[in-house]
Structures are given as C-alpha cells and as structure tokens.
Amino acid sequence: MLRPLLSLLLGSTLLLGVAVPLGVTAIAGLTMPERAGGSLIRREGQVIGSALIGQNFEGDRWFRGRPSATSAAPYDASSSAASQLGPTSAALLAAVTERVSGAREVPADAATASGSGLDPHISPESARRQIARIAAARNLPVQRLATLVEQNIEARELGLLGEPRVNVLRINLALEAFR
C-alpha cells in the first residue's frame, strides 16, 4: 500500500501542483497575455489600473463607484473584503442612512457596500444621478455627460446574463479625455 500511496501523492503534487499550472501559465502568457496578466490598462507605459478592478474616486469631479468595505482604505485591491454586516445590523442601517443622506429612491447599489470591495461597476441609474454634480464641478453641459453615460452602458452579456452596468474607471477615463 505504501508504494501506490507515495507515488500517487507525490506524483500528483508534481503534476497537478507544478507541471500543469506552470504549463498553463506559460501558454496563457503566450496566447492571451493581456487577460492572463490582469487586464491592465496602461497610459504612456504606466499601469493606471485594471479594467476589471474598481478604483476609489472621490470628490465632485468624478463618477464615484460603490461604497467599498476593504479595511485599510476603500478599494484596496491587495485585500478584498465585504462588510459582512447582517440585514438587521444597526451599523449597516446607519451606514446606509448616511449614504442616502435624505434623498429618496436612491439606487441600492449606491447605498450599499459591494461584496468584493472592488466592484468596477455601478448601475446605469446610479451613473445618471451623478451627472448634474459632475457637470457643475467640471463646467460641462449636462447633455454631453448624459450622452457619455448612455454610451458607456454595457448591455447584459449574450443579451441575457447579468445586469446592465457602467464601468466606473472607463467612464472616468473618457471623462478625463474631455479636457
């Protein structure tokens, strides 16, 4: 029994733990380097983010992403985390009430923390509600921003799966290009 035990355990560790994953990494790096490397966005050679990972945008001049519960700072992509607060948590209700700050019919994604803490998207409605603020801060016509939002709405995948959404980093990069 010892021979099959040891040869299968060590053999599978070398095959499944070293050879195959390294082979997959090498093939992926050759055939799909962008995606295998984390879908990074570069500007003048410098990495400015990943198309898949949300970033923290503050102030009135940007489209803001969802509230993030990563611990050291929001959108800490080296340590993903959710709030993990339960539905009857007083702390959660207080946080939601503060984010709503007296408004009505606030889109749920704008009032609640994402599950990953790194959600790259907001709902189209949440993007539309930010237009007036950004237009005022950047001194841009509202209509131009409204068009920008509509252009940046990503449809459901295959026309069916998931939800319509707006990638916050992408729309903010487009916004910056307005200068």
Added chain:
Amino acid sequence: MTLIGWAQIALVLGCALLLAVPVGRWLAALAEGRLGGLARLDAAVLRAAGVDASRGQSWQGFLLAMLAFNAAGFALLYAILRLQGVLPLNPQGFASIPPYLAFNTAISFVTNTNWQAYSGEAAMSHLSQMMGLAVQNFLSAATGIALAFAVMRAFATGGVTQLGNFWADLTRITLWLLLPGTLLAAFAFIAMGVPQTLAASVIAATPSGGEQTIALGPVAFQLAIKHLGTNGGGFFGVNSLHPFEGPSALATSLQIVLQVVLPFGLCLAFGRIVGDARQGRALLAVMVGFVLVATLSIYAAEAAGNPLHIAAGVSPIQGNMEGKDVRFGLALAALFTATTTGASCGAVNAMIDSFTPLGGLVPLFLIQLGEVLPGGVGSGLYGMLVFALLAVFIAGLMVGRTPEYLGKKVQAREVKLAMLAVLVLPAVILGFTAAALVLPMGLASLQDAGPHGLTEMLYAYSSAAGNNGSAFGGLTADTPWLNTTLGLSMLLGRFAFVIPVLAIAGSLAAKPRAPEGPGTLPTHGPLFIGLLAGVILILGGLQYLPSLALGPIAEHFAMLAGQTF
C-alpha cells in the same frame, strides 16, 4: 424578480443538465474501467505507480486505503503551510501559517470542505496555493468520486465482497476526468479575464492621483478545479466575488455549471451502472427539484430587498445589494448560492452574511439537509443513496414488507448504519454550535448581535460538518477554539459519514440481486421521488427547526418589526 432573471436561471441550469449527460456516460465508463483509447496509457501509469487495478478491495481495504491516502495528504499539506515562509515561490514574503490555522486549513482541503479562516491574497504564497491547496482540490474530489464508485458497484453486483480498487479509481478520476475538465475550464476562464500569472501584484498610478496595489496570481487553474471538484476555496478572500475570480456574468454562469455537472452526472452514471437509467434520473429529479425551489426562494427574498433600508430612502428596484456586485445580478447570485450550498462547493458570488434573513436561511438549510442536493462530487450521490435506503425502509414499514432497493434486501444492519450516518451531521452541528454559544472563546468570535449572531455560528458548524466551506463571513474564524472545533467538525462530517456508508456498501455487495416481484416498490416513479424528498426533509431537516426559529426566522420578524441589533 424579473422574467429575464428566470430566463438566466433556466438557461444555466439547462446547460448543466445537458452537459451532465455525456459526463455521466464517461463517469460510468471510468467506474467500469472502460477507457477506450486511453487504456494503454492508463495501464502504464498504474503500473508505474505500483497499482494492480484487477485486484479488488473489500470495503475495509478500500476504506483503509482511502484513510491512509487522506492522512498522508493532510500531513503533506500541513507541512507545506507550516514551512511556507522558507519555501520558494513566495513573492510577497508571507510568513508560515501558524499551527491552529494550518491544522484547520489542511483538514479543510483534504475533506473537500475548503472552509477558509484566512484571506488568500493576504496569507498564502503561490507555492502553497498551487502545490498545497490546489492539489488537494483534485485529490479530495477524486476521493469522493472513488467512494461513490465503490457504493455504485455494491448495488450493481451481487454475491461479491470486493468494491473495486481505490488506487486505480483515484488515478483514473484524476487523470481522465478532473484534469482535462480543469484544463478546458481554466483556459475558458482566462479568456474571460481571470489572471494566470506568477506575478504577485502590480502597482497602478490611478487617474485620480492615488496608488492601487492589485494582487495577481495563478488564479484561473485553481478556480477551475475549485468549482469542478466542488471544493470552493477561493484564491482571493472574497472568493468568486472578486473581479479576478468572477470577472463577468458569463464566468459566474460557467462556475455554476461546473459545480453541479459532476454531482448531476454521477446520478446518471449510477443509473447506467445498475442497468436502469430511470433509477439515476429519479435521484437527479429530487436534486434538481430542491435546487429550483431553493433558487427561487433566495431570488424572491433578495429581490424584495431590506425593508429597513427601503424605509431609509433606498429604491427597492434592485433588491438587497449589500455584499453583492453589480455585474452578476440577483438571479445568478441566487442560483449560484443555491448550487454552491446544495452541492457542497462553498464558493460564493454574493456574501451570504448580508442576505435577508430568509435569503440566508435557504443556503443554511440546504447544507443541513445533508449535502445531497445535489451534494459534493461523490459525496452527494452516496449521501443520496443513504436517504434512498431509508425511504424504501419507511415505505416498507408502511406496507409491512421487507424493503428492497434495486433488488437488494434492506435489512436491520443497513438501516442501522444508514441512521448512524444520518445522525452524524446534526450531532456535530448542534453539539458544537451549542458549546460555542455558551463558551466565552466561542462567543468572542461573533460579529453580529441578536439572532443574526446565532445564525453566524450555526452556519459555521453546518458548513464545516457538511463539508461545504461557505461562511457567514462576519464570524472571526481564525481563533484556536474555532480552528480546532471546526476542524474536528469537518473530519467527522466527512469520515464519520463515509465509514458507515462503506460498511453498507460492503454488506449490500454480498447480497444477491433479487428480481422484481409484484410487491416491489418501483424506485423510479413520482411516488418514490416524492417519498425520497419527504424523507430528506423530515429525517435530514426536522432536527434543525428549533435553531432555525431562533436564528433566521426570528431575525426575519425582527426586521419586519423595524428592529436592529
């Protein structure tokens, strides 16, 4: 709930069922050693490993080989974790994993639970992930399927004492099923944006003038086996919610298909092996029925939203979005959650701790029902067969005949062993939860007060004993008390269940297969499907009702009454 949401659920579940047909056929071929063009290569591998596939093992021999292999796997993984700090491929320079956490994690991955008391990107080196955790993802899944093969053979044959050869099964399942499936899925995931790189992280200079450190790694390969093997242990802390582990709705859909296709396929393989496809389809029907009801219940509960938040000014249109990401949508979150808890996978694409009380009750109850709906790879089928034996026994009591299942007489020995197996789960779950809720070292781990706190603790022990691995994540799990007791729960939930099951298999294999008589209860029709579902609910679920009433149900009414904690 929307029509589009229902269509998403139907499409993904439909794809899984379609894929289960060829997968079931291949599983049956593997169990019967019909390897076609692979036969020569297979023989060469087995010879090199010193395995003689023609030498069958008794149930005790099979059990002993399985236990020895898992014990050695535990020792190797424990050593890798404890030595992580001095081993190579550790670009972030993580320290070695401390003893209690290494004990818990090693048991967790060997038992196919993948409970994680650590956060992957902040604790585990690439070497630990690849050579330690991912290898056990394969081996624990292959162990489960090998056990299921042994049990299937017991029903298919008569008058024999041998259940097959554990080593041959383990090798064939790993090489000819899990590895090719994982490779295909890994490349599909990379094409969808899941990273597969040895780089540890990259620093981005963000447009708003800040800096963001983005953790990377060889994610895709581990992600693929994590779902195909119903393991569930994430590369990143937030598991399949992380945009690198679940980059799109399409990726999350593929994960759903992967995590149910083997449990579904094993039912169909069972039907083929016992020579009556209808028998496998009946078991599958029970599983799919429960998954559908659970999915729609979660979907309805989450789509209704949190009334406390709606009263504070949140629009009810999107439903409850705390702990969820925008791209998946509620329907796929509900289907993912129902299948990951029903299938003993334990990966998450939405944080269950932040679900509405009833939305959180469903996954908890699915785990408590014994992880048979559809259950983990292998464990789902043999768990379901235990319930099937109890169902024919209860039916036999009602009409006063000796019960039989697939021509095998079910007698006192089998029923006693089946009850022993079924009682392991509630004893472990309720016993340890009760202890943790009165002892200060247990209570110190709770994040939430009130009934939600009770649910957090109940969920942790249910998840561990059910070998699921998902969590109400607010619980501080990395403490000596929880690491130890949850580790023991995982061990008992896996092996204290398997031993009586293999004993049943040994006893059934020796009995002849009697032909059907006029008094035989058909075990493929709607009557039996209903009976089996009832037995699962009553025998598997009834004992948890008091604790569920104190936890999620009490919280539901507190929420409706506007009370927070």
